[in-house]
Amino acid sequence: MSNAYVPSPSKILDIIKHTEKEYTFRMEFHGSVKPGQFFEVSIPKYGEAPISVSGIGSDFVDLTIRKVGRVTNEIFEKWIGSSLLMRGPYGNGFDVSLFENGETVVVAGGTGVSPVRGVIDALSRTADAKDKHVIAGFRSPDDILFRKDLERWDGLLDLILTVDGAPEGYQGNVGLVTKYIADLPLKDAASARAVVVGLPPMMKFTIIEFLKKGFQEENIWVSQERKMCCGLGKCGHCRIGSKYVCVDGPVFNYTESKLLID
Amino acid sequence: MGFILSREGFNEIITQLSSKYRIYAPVLKKGEGRFTDTDVVMYDFVSDPGEIEIDRKSDYSFKNVLVPFSQTLFYFAEEAVKEADFPDKDILVFLRACDMHALRRQDAIYLENGAEEDWFYRRVRDRLHFVLIGCPASFEDCFCVSMGTNRVADGYMFSVETAQDGIACDLHDEELAPLFTYQAEAVRTVVPSYAKENDTKVDVPDQVPLSIYKDPLWDEYNSRCIGCGRCTLVCPTCTCYTMEDIYYTDNGRAGERRRVQASCMIDGYSNVAGGGQYRKTKGERMRFKVLHKISDFKAKFGCNMCVGCGRCDMVCPEYISFSNCINKTAAAVRAQAEGKEGEQA
Amino acid sequence: MGRDINVKKLKKNAFRISKVRGETASRIRITGGKISAKSMVKIAEIAEKYGDGTIFITNRQGVELLGIDMGKMDEVNQALQPIIDDMNTNQEERGAGYPASGTRNVVACPGSALCPYACYDTTDFARKMEDMIFPNNLHVKIAFTGCSNDCAKVRMDDFGIIGMTEPQYDMSRCIGCEQCVKYCQKKSVGALRVVNHKIVRDENLCIGCGVCAVYCPTRAWTRSKEHYFRVVLLGRTGKKNPRLAEDFLRWADEESILKIVKNTYAFVEEYIDPQAIEGKEHIGYIVDRVGFEEFMKWALKDVQLNEKAQVASRVYWGGKHYDRSNELI
Numbered sequence: 001m002s003n004a005y006v007p008s009p010s011k012i013l014d015i016i017k018h019t020e021k022e023y024t025f026r027m028e029f030h031g032s033v034k035p036g037q038f039f040e041v042s043i044p045k046y047g048e049a050p051i052s053v054s055g056i057g058s059d060f061v062d063l064t065i066r067k068v069g070r071v072t073n074e075i076f077e078k079w080i081g082s083s084l085l086m087r088g089p090y091g092n093g094f095d096v097s098l099f100e101n102g103e104t105v106v107v108a109g110g111t112g113v114s115p116v117r118g119v120i121d122a123l124s125r126t127a128d129a130k131d132k133h134v135i136a137g138f139r140s141p142d143d144i145l146f147r148k149d150l151e152r153w154d155g156l157l158d159l160i161l162t163v164d165g166a167p168e169g170y171q172g173n174v175g176l177v178t179k180y181i182a183d184l185p186l187k188d189a190a191s192a193r194a195v196v197v198g199l200p201p202m203m204k205f206t207i208i209e210f211l212k213k214g215f216q217e218e219n220i221w222v223s224q225e226r227k228m229c230c231g232l233g234k235c236g237h238c239r240i241g242s243k244y245v246c247v248d249g250p251v252f253n254y255t256e257s258k259l260l261i262d
Numbered sequence: 263m264g265f266i267l268s269r270e271g272f273n274e275i276i277t278q279l280s281s282k283y284r285i286y287a288p289v290l291k292k293g294e295g296r297f298t299d300t301d302v303v304m305y306d307f308v309s310d311p312g313e314i315e316i317d318r319k320s321d322y323s324f325k326n327v328l329v330p331f332s333q334t335l336f337y338f339a340e341e342a343v344k345e346a347d348f349p350d351k352d353i354l355v356f357l358r359a360c361d362m363h364a365l366r367r368q369d370a371i372y373l374e375n376g377a378e379e380d381w382f383y384r385r386v387r388d389r390l391h392f393v394l395i396g397c398p399a400s401f402e403d404c405f406c407v408s409m410g411t412n413r414v415a416d417g418y419m420f421s422v423e424t425a426q427d428g429i430a431c432d433l434h435d436e437e438l439a440p441l442f443t444y445q446a447e448a449v450r451t452v453v454p455s456y457a458k459e460n461d462t463k464v465d466v467p468d469q470v471p472l473s474i475y476k477d478p479l480w481d482e483y484n485s486r487c488i489g490c491g492r493c494t495l496v497c498p499t500c501t502c503y504t505m506e507d508i509y510y511t512d513n514g515r516a517g518e519r520r521r522v523q524a525s526c527m528i529d530g531y532s533n534v535a536g537g538g539q540y541r542k543t544k545g546e547r548m549r550f551k552v553l554h555k556i557s558d559f560k561a562k563f564g565c566n567m568c569v570g571c572g573r574c575d576m577v578c579p580e581y582i583s584f585s586n587c588i589n590k591t592a593a594a595v596r597a598q599a600e601g602k603e604g605e606q607a
Numbered sequence: 608m609g610r611d612i613n614v615k616k617l618k619k620n621a622f623r624i625s626k627v628r629g630e631t632a633s634r635i636r637i638t639g640g641k642i643s644a645k646s647m648v649k650i651a652e653i654a655e656k657y658g659d660g661t662i663f664i665t666n667r668q669g670v671e672l673l674g675i676d677m678g679k680m681d682e683v684n685q686a687l688q689p690i691i692d693d694m695n696t697n698q699e700e701r702g703a704g705y706p707a708s709g710t711r712n713v714v715a716c717p718g719s720a721l722c723p724y725a726c727y728d729t730t731d732f733a734r735k736m737e738d739m740i741f742p743n744n745l746h747v748k749i750a751f752t753g754c755s756n757d758c759a760k761v762r763m764d765d766f767g768i769i770g771m772t773e774p775q776y777d778m779s780r781c782i783g784c785e786q787c788v789k790y791c792q793k794k795s796v797g798a799l800r801v802v803n804h805k806i807v808r809d810e811n812l813c814i815g816c817g818v819c820a821v822y823c824p825t826r827a828w829t830r831s832k833e834h835y836f837r838v839v840l841l842g843r844t845g846k847k848n849p850r851l852a853e854d855f856l857r858w859a860d861e862e863s864i865l866k867i868v869k870n871t872y873a874f875v876e877e878y879i880d881p882q883a884i885e886g887k888e889h890i891g892y893i894v895d896r897v898g899f900e901e902f903m904k905w906a907l908k909d910v911q912l913n914e915k916a917q918v919a920s921r922v923y924w925g926g927k928h929y930d931r932s933n934e935l936i
Binding site: 293294296297298299302304322330331332490491492495504506508509520522523524525528 | 727753783820821829832834
């Protein structure tokens with residue numbers, strides 16, 4: 001038996017700044033990992049935090065980190081070339097193949113784009129990518145993450161980029177993600193699948209819209225964000241009912257997640 | 263094999279066992295209670311066997327031997343990680359039947375939940391041996407009989423309890439027979455006492471419907487509970503912890519990682535980076551805790567988490583009774599079911 | 608024939624002069640305000656039999672039985688004997704009532720017998736003090752309060768004794784829940800802060816109230832085995848210069864305090880104004896006159912302060928000086 005708590009150093013290959021607060025760390029990693037899984041990353045001056053995998057390569061994983069607490073004034077770019085202690089991946093992650101055939105809608109809000117970035121990438125490469133719809137919502141134009149990806153996806157699948165609010169003169173969509181669901185051009189909502197990731201109220205109201213549109217409960221998937229101190233099913237923080245988000249999730253089918261009440 | 267010991271004989275046996283074991287037992291801490299000139303019974307490693315308290319119920323549980331309130335797991339410096347040392351000696355833990363049952367709950371979380379065992383828990387768990395403290399009478403607030411945790415048949419090296427003729431021991435570990443025989447005042451059959459009835463009785467609902475989440479029964483705790491978490495910190499079955507890093511250098515790359523016990527009743531338990539928080543109200547936290555103890559844990563591991571030791575009821579500064587809340591929950595479950603039947607009829 | 612009563616003697620014997628001619632009131636000492644129910648019944652009986660059937664609860668926790676005929680004082684004194692015995696009050700002659708009234712009833716809050724915040728047994732200390740200082744004709748007021756909340760309002764007395772506990776911190780039991788920090792901030796002085804997820808106590812700022820020990824869920828904070836005291840000096844009400852008592856000692860022990868009070872009686876005897884009306888002069892005015900240095904010299908004579916005790920080098924009092932100005936600001 002090995003000590004699962006002991007993290008290993010992983011080299012920081014690159015750091016991409018998205019906003020003043022959010023950065024993607026490209027970390028050296030060899031091993032199998034799925035979108036929606038997460039790593040426990042030891043962030044200097046902050047501590048260990050669960051970070052969703054936002055990108056996967058043959059020798060790296062992307063981890064999108066939000067600056068919080070004592071890390072706030074740190075200049076992340078300085079860290080390129082050094083390493084961070086991390087352990088993982090943890091959690092079940094998304095089974096991407098579930099969404100590759102037929103109509104799929106991904107709704108993601110803010111940092112919720114991280115866990116589904118790999119899913120969206122896979123969808124954008126499918127033959128029927130035009131039947132794949134992505135609604136990505138951010139608080140304001142300044143909070144938009146993964147801009148390059150969004151530009152790339154825009155030509156490949158049906159992307160709706162929206163912000164909750166914007167200064168006057170903003171050219172893009174303004175409005176909550178929920179307002180776009182009713183008008184999605186779907187052939188058969190009853191067989192279409194949906195993935196919803198974001199803050200709890202956003203997920204709740206988005207799912208209501210999907211059900212109204214005729215989606216089956218078993219065709220809706222969510223990813224839950226909770227405090228997690230271990231990723232191993234021990235620390236208890238992420239428990240909801242009899243489920244542990246870190247080991248039973250974070251990805252849940254809606255038939256299961258609707259029974260989970262905090 | 264049963265033995266009757268004088269306190270001196272018992273102390274001598276413990277002294278001899280101390281060469282092989284560290285002794286972890288309830289200790290009466292005189293004057294160390296919360297209030298002036300009050301006592302408290304806490305678990306501690308004892309050097310003087312005379313300190314071992316077998317007649318009172320401990321205010322805190324044995325669980326801290328496995329998961330201390332605060333524990334350094336390892337030290338890190340840049341890329342190197344070094345596990346914190348741990349004394350290389352077996353531990354003899356004195357506990358009552360309810361706590362023996364609680365140990366199984368601790369094992370469920372730390373050893374069975376998730377894909378991997380908890381390294382730090384396993385490290386200690388393998389070193390534990392047990393002395394069962396018999397319960398000639400139930401204590402106030404105990405409800406072990408209702409929870410079915412009032413008795414254990416085995417799993418201990420020997421038992422101890424105060425009997426009329428001395429300290430009665432039921433010896434299971436044959437290797438210790440010469441030591442006990444030498445110190446014994448008398449040899450007779452000893453069956454560890456257990457509580458056959460408690461003043462407090464609870465009615466645990468078989469199934470708790472999801473609708474109970476919205477029941478108004480939780481509302482009173484919004485104003486009554488102060489969210490201090492004492493109920494969970496004395497609980498022998500609560501396992502939650504939080505990780506903390508302490509830094510030795512300004513760049514935050516050398517330091518130590520600790521884990522400290524956490525409580526779902528205390529503010530901050532569910533906070534996520536970015537400000538999200540679940541169960542803001544005390545009523546929601548009470549519901550979360552109570553349903554874990556009597557329903558959610560059972561759904562996963564097949565037995566109730568709560569072992570009915572009643573320490574939570576003893577410690578609550580606001581006189582909130584967990585056992586009574588179980589009964590209120592059961593009543594609400596029944597009322598809802600009857601209500602539904604009524605609707606159908 | 609008119610009544611021929613030695614009023615000086617009457618007052619010394621713990622009776623009061625009433626505005627109703629020929630009537631008096633009996634003043635009963637109840638050290639620390641705590642009395643057996645049995646004695647309370649006796650008091651009621653005396654009030655019924657000799658007084659007007661009413662009992663006045665004094666500000667200093669004693670009682671006064673009103674409307675007693677001056678001719679019944681001897682009988683009342685006889686009737687008081689079981690109460691005096693029960694309270695273990697020092698006496699000079701059995702059946703003769705109280706031998707003095709100058710040193711006032713010793714006040715105490717309920718203390719650790721009841722209150723979760725109290726840092727010591729106030730009743731016990733009050734009784735020790737009473738036993739040492741009574742009977743005495745000098746006008747001295749002493750009060751005990753269990754913690755820095757000062758429910759007994761000891762800052763209005765000559766000696767105010769405030770309980771303290773020295774918080775003991777076991778870092779290995781601390782889970783960093785910060786409840787101690789919150790309660791110290793909200794209920795006390797904010798002497799605790801978080802450093803590296805653990806708690807650091809500002810030892811100078813800490814007033815030893817014990818709130819941290821009351822609220823710590825894991826017993827990481829506990830009370831010290833030793834009981835400590837803050838002693839505040841020479842507060843007073845009155846016409847000339849009412850003022851609150853100011854800090855004299857902190858982290859002092861019981862023995863030192865008893866000795867200091869005893870010494871103070873000697874100081875008062877030495878320096879009290881020989882012209883003081885009825886031999887009654889607040890100690891504070893004596894100290895104002897002869898100087899704090901001289902008081903200190905007397906008060907601390909032969910006192911072996913405990914190691915932790917700290918003594919103020921100077922004490923400054925405030926309050927309004929009506930003898931200088933009666934103006935509203």
